[in-house]
Amino acid sequence: MMTLKVNGRDHQVDADPDTPLLYVLRNDLALNAAKFGCGLGQCGSCTVIVDGKAVLSCVTPLLLVEGKQVTTLEGLGTVAAPAPIQRAFMEEQAAQCGYCTAGMMMRAQALLMRNPKPSDARIRAEFEPHLCRCGTHMRILHAVHRAARLMDTADAASDKSVR
């Protein structure tokens, strides 16, 4: 038994310390936003945030996250009250099949927490570990910029001036 802090709550999980964080999130905690794409740290679809930084949960064993704060997409917002990053992705329609999208949003969230006004070049560099087989890249780029502006605006609810 170990304690895992996810989205602000402590969870008791019964798993070996070498279990990938992704498996525990999906199979034990039923947090299914993070996806299993490659399981090898090569596609980014499993990205979550650990202590403020984007982490590939498929290559992160539990023993590396003990005592740390894990945030998944479910921890950012809900359907009723989406977080700025989620709103931005919806408003830019930055998804096709959606398989990569949760990971992309978590990467964007971590980037914007560290760097509220990233340049195009920075965003591209940051998203290097992520693959999207549907080709939504340009929309994702726009969505990250839009999210940056949304987060910057006091009233994020109705921002028609963006873009």
Next chain:
Amino acid sequence: MSWGQQAVIELFWPNDTGTKRVNTRPNNKLNSGMPGQLRIITGIAAIVLFAGATAAFAAAWQPQIAAMAPPRPDTFDPDIVKRGRDLAAIGNCNTCHTVHGGGNYAGGLPVPTPFGTIFSSNITPDAETGIGSWPEEAFVRAMRAGVSRDGRHLYPTFPYDHFTNVSDADDRALYAFLMTRQPVHASPPANQLTFPLNYRPLIAGWKLLYLRSGDVSADAAKGAEWNRGAYLVEGLAHCGACHTPRNALGAERVNAQFSGGDVDNWHAYALNDTSHAPVRWSADALYAYLRHGWQADHGTARGPMAEVVGNLATVADSDVRAIAVYMADVSAAPAPDRKSPTDAVAQSASTDATQANAAGAAIYAAACASCHEGGRALPYGGVNLALSTAIAGPDPRNLLNIVLSGVGAVAGERSPIMPGFAASIDDAQMVALANYLRSKFGKRQPWNDLDKAVRDARAVQATSLAAGDATAESSQRGKP
């Protein structure tokens, strides 16, 4: 002999027991069989002489070469320009003379040295801030003798100790290539050097000691390929600038040629018979590594070496092979502890390390083994770590850099990638993992002061991330 005496001798007779084949001038007789005291006296006398010579040489100021109007690009023969492009790639010119986000060849890259920070110069044909007003003879003199068009001595961060070996014809091709680039108006920041190092005439003294002019002498006993490789490696490619350790005055220690050096928080591996590569490099393996950036029995080019490989991508196979042939010969007879790939892997099956370092073993098993023991060869799987020079070598920095930052994908190429673990692994876990890898796969004594090395590597990684955020630079192949 004390370190001090050794240092004095190395400073003043850099060719002592010289192994650098290309400089075949006879060794100074004073070097051998001298009793210790005489050596010290000779050393002191040499220091006095050095000071005198510096003053004398400084007085003999290099003449200015008259400026000219920048030549029109169409006055250069396109074939020569093209040859110059390939030569510039071999010389890795853009790595130092381009900052990310800045104009190509416009300079301004800070080059940290033990003596302060030197900024690379603008070598675009801009008349005011670049080399646009340089006649060809001024460019050739800079390559040959490290002197600027206006007569100032250039700091040897510009590796004219190697470029002096470049042929006239190649210098002219490089000139043609550079003079046909886009002119960029940009002055590099002022060098940050303290007195007396900011006093350029001192460089004249350095040159007296270390600049050995003259073409690389051919060795008739070796083939044409070997000789071509020697010419490139010792000249334009300036491999020794990173892979040879430097003395107290920042000159390459000729009697330790290719025994490993430092560059940008990375260790440039030894390439001679002191190499720590578990498997000896062959010419074929080196060729594949230089051509593709990875080789299954050795691993992946990272850090500054990844930039070198990136530049070589446009260079003809024949030149890359020549470099490989020459360097394979330099790496000499295999040391007894070097193995064939299968031996190296087979002998790594020790279980002691696992018992001694359960924390490190657990991290390896959970986070690393699925790729590094997945049975897929490079570039689709991770290299078997028993083959890793980073783990077998004397300096942990390369291993730490790569675990923290990973290996990025190379656009348009089939190349190994690895996720970085900086965001998930803490310093204590990193130390445990590195110690485990060192004993399990390297089968060597633990690295000294690993805690500090981990803290330093982490700081470098964080600084580079912050710099990326600040300057909006795009990611660079292999840089942390």
